[in-house]
Amino acid sequence: MTLAKSTLFVCLLALGHLRVGSADESNHKYTPDEEVKVWANKVGPYHNPQESYLYHSLPFCRPNKREQKPRTLGDSLEGNTLLNTGISLKFRSDVSGNKDTGRVTMCTVVLKEDSAASFEFAISRQYWYQLYVDELPVWAMVGESIDSDYKANSGNEKMVYTHMKFDLGYNGDRIVQVNLTSEVPKPVKAGSKLVFSYGVHWHPVDMQFEDRWRRYLDYNFFEHQIHSFSILNSFMMVIFLVGLVSLILLRTLRQDYAAIFKDAEGDLEDELDRDLADETGWKKIHGDVFRDPAYWPYLCALVGVGHQLLLMIFGVLFCALAGTLYIGRGAVMNLGVFFYAITAFASGYKSGSMYAQSRGQHWKMVMMLTALVFPMFLVSVSFGLNVIAHMYQAILSVHYTSLAAVVAIWFVTALPLTVVGTMLGRNWNGTPNLPCRISGIPGYLPKKKWFLEWKVMIPAGGILPFGSIFIEMYFVFSSFWNYKFYYVYGFMFLVMSMLIVVCACVAIVATYFLLNAEDYNWQWNSFLSVASTSFYVLMYAVYFYLTKTKMHGFFQISFYCGYVLVFCSTIFIVCGTVGFLGADAFVRRIYRDIKSD
Secondary structure, eight states, X not given: OOHHHHHHHHHHHHGGGTTTTOOOOSOSOOOTTOEEEEEEEEEEETTXXXXXXXXXXXXXOOOXXXXXXXXXXXXXXXXXOOEEEEEEEETXXXXXXXXXXXXEEEEEEEOOHHHHHHHHHHHHTTEEEEEEETTEEEEEESEEEEEOTTSSSOSEEEEEEEEEEEEEEEETTEEEEEEEEEEEEXXXXXXXXXXXXXXXXXXXXXXXXXXXXXXXXXXXXXXXXXXXXXXXXXXXXXXXXXXXXXXXXXXIHHHHHHHHHGGGGTOSOSHHHHHHHHTSGGGGGTTTTTSOOXXXXXXXXXXXXXXXXXXXXXXXXXXXXHSOGXXXXXXXXXXXXXXXXXXHHHHHHHHHHHHHTTTOSOHHHHXXXXXXXXXXXXXXXXXXXXXXXXXXXXTTSOOHHHHHHHHHHIIIIIHHHHHHHXXXXXXXXXXXXXXXXXXXXXXXXXXXXXXXXXXXXXXXXTHHXXXXXXXXXHHHHHHHHTTOOOOOHHHHHHHHHXXXXXXXXXXXXXXXXXXXXXXXXXXHHHHHHHHTHHHHHHHHHHHHHHHHOOOOSHHHHHHHHHHHHXXXXXXXXXXXXXXXXXXXXXXXXXXXXXXOO
C-alpha cells in the first residue's frame, strides 16, 4: 500500500463527512417574521485566545429557560458551547422598541458587590464575547476603561456596554450579513442598576449566500505578496536540493560504479586493483549497511506513526481544498479525529512489515508501541490542560462524555485497525528483500570528521526544512492565536509537499556523506537529521510568543506550551519518517547493483 494510494482512498471515504461539525439545524431559509435565534458562545480576555468562559459567567441577562445548541465532538474539543441569549429576532422585522431611545429592554440587573467586581475584572482585562446568528459569528467588547484623572479619585472608571445594536443584511429568504455594535456605556458600581437592551435593523444586501463568509477572510493578510514570495523561495530551494541529489546519483555514484565494473572491460591490471576499487567508501560497508540499528523496534513504531500522521494531514488538506472547513465550528477537529482513526491501519502495516523484514522476535512490542505511544502522549497533554481548564472553570475543559467518545473511537476503530495492519504487514510484506547480505560480524567504524558527527549533522539537517516552512509558520501561528480564519489550504498543501521533498533530499545527502565515511549507522541519523526541524519550530514558537503576542497568565501559557508541544511532536515524527523513507529508498537503490558474497 503506497502513501499516495492510501491518501486517495482515505480522502474518498471522508468526502461524505465534509460538512460534519457545521452544526446546521436547517437550510438557512427563513420566512418573514420567523424567529432567528441569537446564540452566545464564549467570553474571555482578548489577548488570551484559549482563556474563555461561558457567556453567562458574567452577570448578563439570562433567559428564563436554558437552551444549549447540540455540540459535535469537534465543538467539545475546541470548547464551543452555544447558549441561547433570549434575544428575540424576527426575520426582516426591525425592532426599535421605545420611540425615544430606539431600544428594547432585555432585563435590568442590580449590581451586587460580586457582580460589579466581575464586570470590573472583565473590563480591566479587555474581555470580549462571541455571538452567533444563523451560524455567522460576531464579536463585541464587554466594556471600556475611561481615564478619570480629572476627578477627585484618580484611576480608570470601568464602563460596561448595555446596548446591542444588530444590523442584519438579507438576500431573499437568507441572512447574508450580521453586524453588532455595542453602545450606551454605563459605569460599573455596586448597587447601581444596569438596563440591558437591544435593537435590530434589517436591510437588503446584494450578496449571494455562498459568499457571505468572504468578509471574515483577511485577504490582505494571507494573500500578501510576501506569502507568494515565500512559496516561490521554498520552490527554488526544492529545485536546488533535487539538483544536488541528482548530481550525487548521476555523477558521483556513476563514477563509483564505473570503478567497480572497469574490470569487465579489462581496464584494471590485476585482482588487487579490483579488490581496492570494491573496498573503498560506501561500497566497503555493504555487509553492514542493512544491519538493524540500536532501538530498532522504536524506530519502526515511529515510522509507522509517521505514516498515519502523513495520511491524516493530507486527508484533511484534500478535504479542505474540496470544501470550506473554516465555515463549520470544529470541522477540522472532527476530520482530524476521523482520519486519525481510519488511517491506523497504515501505521500498523508499515511498522509491522519493517520489523518483520529484520526477523525480529518482538513484533508485539512494536505493535503496542505503534498503537499507544502517540495517543498516550496526546492523552497526557490533554489531561494536564484539562485539569488546568477545570481549575479556571473555562469552557475548554473537555467533558467526560467527550473524552469517553474519543477513547471509544480509538478503542473501537484505531486499535483494531493497528492490530490488523500489523498482522497483514508481517505476513504480506515481511519477507527480507535486501540488496546485500548482512555479514555475521559487525564491521569496524572508523573515526569520522567533525562535521559528520551526529552532534553536527542532526542539528544542521533541520535548517533547510525549517527554512522552507518558516514564512508559513507565521501565517499559521497568526491565524491560530490572533482570531483569523485560516483558509489558504492550497498554500498549505504546497508547503507540505515541498517540506516532504526537502526532508527527503536532506536525508539522502546526509546519508550519502555518512556512508562514504564508512559509517553504516544511517537509520537513526536519517530520521533525526530532519526531525530536528521540530526544534527550530519550537524556537520560533518561543519567539512568536514573546514578540508577536500579548498573551499572559498561567492559563494561557500552559495552553500555548501544550499546543506547541503537540505541534512540534507531530512535525518531529512526520519529518523524521519522510527522511527515513527517502534515505531507505536511496540506500536500497545504490546497493542494488553491488555483488556480495
